[in-house]
Amino acid sequence: MPIRVVDVSYTYQPGTPFAATALKGINLTINEGEFLGLIGHTGSGKSTLIQHLNGLLVPTEGQVLVDGVDTRVRATRRAIRQKVGLVFQYPEHQLFEETVAKDVGFGPRNLGLTEDEVEERVEEALAMVGLDAAKYGPRSPFDLSGGEMRRVAIAGVLAMRPQYLVLDEPTAGLDPRGRDEILGELADLHKRLGLTVILVSHSMEDVARLVDRLVVLHRGRVAAEGKPRELFQRAEELKRLGLGIPQITEFMRRFSELHPGARTDILTVEEAVEEILRHLRRRGHA
Amino acid sequence: MLRDITLGQYIPGTSLLHRLDPRTKILGSILYILALFIVDDLPGYLVITVFSLVLVALSGLPWRYVLRGVRPIFYIVLFTLVLNFFLTPGRVVWELGPLKATEEGIRLGIFMGWRLLLLVLTTSLLTLTSSPIALTDGIEYLLTPFRGLGVPAHELAMMMTIALRFIPTLLEETDKIMKAQMARGADFETGNIVQRARGMIPLLVPLFVGAFRRADDLATAMEARCYRGGVGRTRLRELKFAARDYVALAVSVLLVAFSLADRLLP
Numbered sequence: 001m002p003i004r005v006v007d008v009s010y011t012y013q014p015g016t017p018f019a020a021t022a023l024k025g026i027n028l029t030i031n032e033g034e035f036l037g038l039i040g041h042t043g044s045g046k047s048t049l050i051q052h053l054n055g056l057l058v059p060t061e062g063q064v065l066v067d068g069v070d071t072r073v074r075a076t077r078r079a080i081r082q083k084v085g086l087v088f089q090y091p092e093h094q095l096f097e098e099t100v101a102k103d104v105g106f107g108p109r110n111l112g113l114t115e116d117e118v119e120e121r122v123e124e125a126l127a128m129v130g131l132d133a134a135k136y137g138p139r140s141p142f143d144l145s146g147g148e149m150r151r152v153a154i155a156g157v158l159a160m161r162p163q164y165l166v167l168d169e170p171t172a173g174l175d176p177r178g179r180d181e182i183l184g185e186l187a188d189l190h191k192r193l194g195l196t197v198i199l200v201s202h203s204m205e206d207v208a209r210l211v212d213r214l215v216v217l218h219r220g221r222v223a224a225e226g227k228p229r230e231l232f233q234r235a236e237e238l239k240r241l242g243l244g245i246p247q248i249t250e251f252m253r254r255f256s257e258l259h260p261g262a263r264t265d266i267l268t269v270e271e272a273v274e275e276i277l278r279h280l281r282r283r284g285h286a
Numbered sequence: 287m288l289r290d291i292t293l294g295q296y297i298p299g300t301s302l303l304h305r306l307d308p309r310t311k312i313l314g315s316i317l318y319i320l321a322l323f324i325v326d327d328l329p330g331y332l333v334i335t336v337f338s339l340v341l342v343a344l345s346g347l348p349w350r351y352v353l354r355g356v357r358p359i360f361y362i363v364l365f366t367l368v369l370n371f372f373l374t375p376g377r378v379v380w381e382l383g384p385l386k387a388t389e390e391g392i393r394l395g396i397f398m399g400w401r402l403l404l405l406v407l408t409t410s411l412l413t414l415t416s417s418p419i420a421l422t423d424g425i426e427y428l429l430t431p432f433r434g435l436g437v438p439a440h441e442l443a444m445m446m447t448i449a450l451r452f453i454p455t456l457l458e459e460t461d462k463i464m465k466a467q468m469a470r471g472a473d474f475e476t477g478n479i480v481q482r483a484r485g486m487i488p489l490l491v492p493l494f495v496g497a498f499r500r501a502d503d504l505a506t507a508m509e510a511r512c513y514r515g516g517v518g519r520t521r522l523r524e525l526k527f528a529a530r531d532y533v534a535l536a537v538s539v540l541l542v543a544f545s546l547a548d549r550l551l552p
Binding site: 016017051054056078081082085086088091093094095096106107110111142156157160 | 297348351459462467468472473487488491492496
C-alpha cells in the first residue's frame with residue numbers, strides 16, 4: 001500500500017503577519033518498496049512535506065493517506081508514526097538516554113513491548129546501522145563520534161520496525177567516509193528488507209546513484225519528477241531551480257559536446273569510465 | 287505549535303512608533319504605567335483608553351493581532367474582577383450564599399480589570415514595535431548613568447541580547463525535538479502529572495545538551511572576535527534623539543500631569 005499525498009497545502013502560523021505557505025497543492029504517491037529521492041533548495045518545503053508523511057503536521061488543505069488511512073484521524077496517528085519512521089536532520093541531537101541500548105529502545109518501549117522484545121529490536125536495529133550491540137549498547141551515546149551518534153539515532157527509528165523510512169539530510173555534516181557508510185547502509189536496507197526509503201537531500205550527488213525516482217520541490221510545489229537519468233537530461237531546468245546535476249553527469253554532457261554520440265545519462269564515475277572507453281574504442285575502430 | 291506565542295514578538299515596520307528611539311519608548315512606557323495607576327475615575331480612564339487606542343493605531347499593526355496579545359491575561363482579569371466584587375467592603379448589592387458583592391467592589395473590580403487590560407495592551411506595543419536589539423541598546427544607554435553605583439550596564443544588556451536572540455532558536459529546537467521523539471512514539475500530552483513530568487525527560491535532556499553546546503560555540507566565536515566586555519567598546523549605531531522623541535516624551539509627561547490633576551483635583 002502506498003502513501004498518497006493529495007492536493008496538500010500547508011501554511012505556517014495562519015492568520016498572523018508571519019503566515020507563510022510552505023506547500024501548495026502537492027500531489028505525490030510513494031509506492032511500497034520504492035527508493036525515492038526528495039530534492040529541493042533550502043525553503044522549498046521538503047522538511048514540511050516529510051512531517052506530513054507521519055502526521056506530525058496535518059495539511060491545511062488536502063489529505064495524506066498512509067496505507068489508505070487519513071493522518072488527520074487522531075486515533076490512528078500512533079500507528080502511522082510506527083509505520084512511517086522519520087529521521088530528522090541532525091538526529092543525534094535527540095539522543096538523551098544514559099546508554100545507547102536504552103536510547104535505541106525508547107521507541108519500542110513506547111510501543112509497549114516486553115523487555116525481551118525491546119532488547120531483540122535494539123540488537124537488530126544497531127546491526128542494521130553496522131554497530132555491534134554488545135560493544136556499543138552499554139556506552140553513553142554522548143561519548144560516541146559524530147558518525148556513530150548519527151547511526152545510533154537512525155537505529156532508534158529503525159527499532160520501531162517502520163515500513164517506510166524517511167530521512168532528512170542524513171549525511172549533513174558528516175565526512176565523506178561517514179556519508180558513504182550511511183548511504184551504503186540505506187541502500188542495503190532498501191535492497192535486503194524491501195524497506196521503502198524516502199531520502200531528502202539538496203545534494204544531487206548523494207541521491208543520484210541510489211534512488212529509483214526523484215521528486216524536485218520548488219517553492220512548495222512539485223517542480224519536476226522522474227528517474228534520475230531522465231531528470232538529469234533536463235539540466236538547464238534544474239539549474240533554474242537552483243539545483244545542479246551530479247558533477248560526473250555534467251562532465252559527460254560536456255564530453256558529448258566534443259564527442260557527439262557519447263551517452264550523457266551517466267550517474268557514476270564507473271559508468272563514465274566505461275562509456276568513455278566504449279566511445280573511444282568505437283571511434284578508433286571507425 | 288510553540289511558535290504561535292505572540293507575546294514579546296517584534297513585528298518590523300516603519301510606523302511612527304517603530305521609528306521612535308527605544309529609550310523614548312521605554313521611558314514613555316514607564317510614564318504611561320505611572321499615569322495608568324494614578325487615575326481613579328471614569329473620565330481619567332476614558333482619556334487613557336483613548337490615548338492607548340491612538341497608540342495602537344499609530345503602531346500601524348493589525349488590530350486583531352495586537353488585541354490577541356491580551357488574550358493570555360483573560361483569566362487574570364476575570365480573577366481580579368471576581369475577587370474585587372466579593373472582597374471589597376461596602377454596600378451589598380447582590381448575595382450568593384456567603385458571598386456578598388458590593389457596589390464599591392464592582393466599581394473597583396471593573397477599574398482594576400480595565401487597568402490590567404490597558405497595561406498589557408500598551409506595553410505589548412513596546413516589544414511589538416522595537417527589535418530586541420534596539421530594546422537592549424536602549425536599556426544599556428538608560429543604565430549607563432548607574433555604572434558608578436556598580437551596575438554592569440553593558441554586561442546586563444549583552445546577557446539580555448543573547449537571551450532574547452536564543453528564544454526563537456530554542457523554541458524551534460524544542461519543536462523539533464518534540465516532533466522527533468513523537469516520531470518514536472513519545473507522548474507529551476496524556477497521563478497524570480508524574481507520567482507527564484517523566485515524559486519530559488526525552489525533551490529536556492537534548493534541549494539542555496543543545497543549549498550548552500550553543501553557549502560554548504557562541505563563547506568561542508565571541509572570543510575569536512576579541513570580545514572582552516564593555517570597556518572601550520564603541521557602537522556601530524549610536525542612539526540619537528530626534529524631534530519626534532522629544533515630542534513623545536513631552537506627551538508622556540503631560541499624560542502623567544493629567545492623571546495627577548485627575549486624582550488630586552475634585
